[in-house]
Amino acid sequence: MRLAFMGTPDFAVPALYALRDAGHEVAVVYTQPPRPAGRGKALRPSPVHHAADTLGIPVRCPEKLRNNQEELDWFATRKFDVAIVAAYGLILPKAMLDAPERGCLNIHASLLPRWRGASPIQSAILAGDKESGVTIMQMDVGLDTGDMLSSVGVPITEVTTATTLHDELAALGAKMVVDVLREQPPAVPQPEEGVTYAARLTKEDGRIDWTQSAGTIDRQVRALTPWPGAFTTLDGVTLKIGAVDVIPERAGAPGVVLDDLLTLACGSASALRIRQIQRPGRGMMDANAFLRGQPVAAGARLGS
Known part of the structure; x- marks a missing residue:
């Protein structure tokens, strides 16, 4: 498939490599712009930006998407089959969600509808949950409210840390999104019960x-x-x-x-x-x- 990939942190990198290794045409990568980092505050590209450069994939780093008609027009004319989103960090307007033929799929690090929002990995550990996981979701305009295409759980133990769970879910999500594109499972609405929200950490x-x-x-x-x-x-x-x-x-x-x-x-x-x-x-x-x-x-x- 011809696809766009949208992600920013380390969590998204395994999925980018997995999609490329599976033979998909990753035509463009969207990621957050380089940010000041380190003692010298030099601009540092995101982990996904670095991975895309390594793979030779063009990168776009818009500061915003909402009310950015030039960017939305560019995206709409690319004729993507699908866009894959993994912790990108910007809200996608409806015009962008609807532009690819198969829409936009999100790799979310929780068992939806539990822990919608910005910090699902940390929130699951803080709450004492016994299980976390990854959900591949068909995105809509809500906050992680779209229909589910695949959901796989992993245990949270008494020694699980945010780092170990992050790495496990990143690898799992990479495999799952490749499987979803190959198998095209039916979409299932999220349950109405058990909705929780993971606030952005400070x-x-x-x-x-x-x-x-x-x-x-x-x-x-x-x-x-x-x-x-x-x-x-x-x-x-x-x-x-x-x-x-x-x-x-x-x-x-x-x-x-x-x-x-x-x-x-x-x-x-x-x-x-x-x-x-x-x-x-x-x-x-x-x-x-x-x-x-x-x-x-x-x-x-x-x-x-």
Whole structure:
């Protein structure tokens, strides 16, 4: 098939390669424009942009699509069979959704209708879901409301992180979208029950509230690493927390250090032990290495 591909982050890259390897003609790639990154704030192309350049596929980076008639006209005249969308980051106007012969298909990282929206991977872990997955959806003008063409689940375990789940779902979505284009399964409306929404994450979502249970904080750390990152403060210094272990049956005032191993009291008479931690301007390190350079005595309090 002759198709357009629309995506921006790492999540979308496996699908781009899979479609090309399956023999489809990826005529153009749409992605977000290069953004300032790094200490020098130099413009950096998106992961999908980089992949498209590697594959020799033309790239378009419009700042917007809504009320961008020139771009919509260009897209409409390309005679695409289908457009594949994976975490593109811009809302597609109806004229663009309707332009390809087979419309636009979205690779969404959840089992719809649960976790429509911007952060389905993180939201599933935060909520304590036992399962996530990928849905290939026929896009419409709603927010992830289109009919489903394929849906495959994967388990979320007590050690699943946003990184591991992201990579698993990216690979799964790449395979599924190729299968859908080959098999052309019938579209099925989404159930009306069980709809939830995954809001766009902000940095403040990473702030640890030590009055929450250890299990809740563990999910927060696993869901929000690497971004925005779970964090707390010690003596006014912000510390990122990269990994923790839940410690059963240890109680104390929430946020108080219980021993010399960075075991923290949490709400609901629970506790956790910090396993990885990061000082400002440093890399993530094991807690033992951190404590050798900055001992934290029992009785110290973390958080505001």
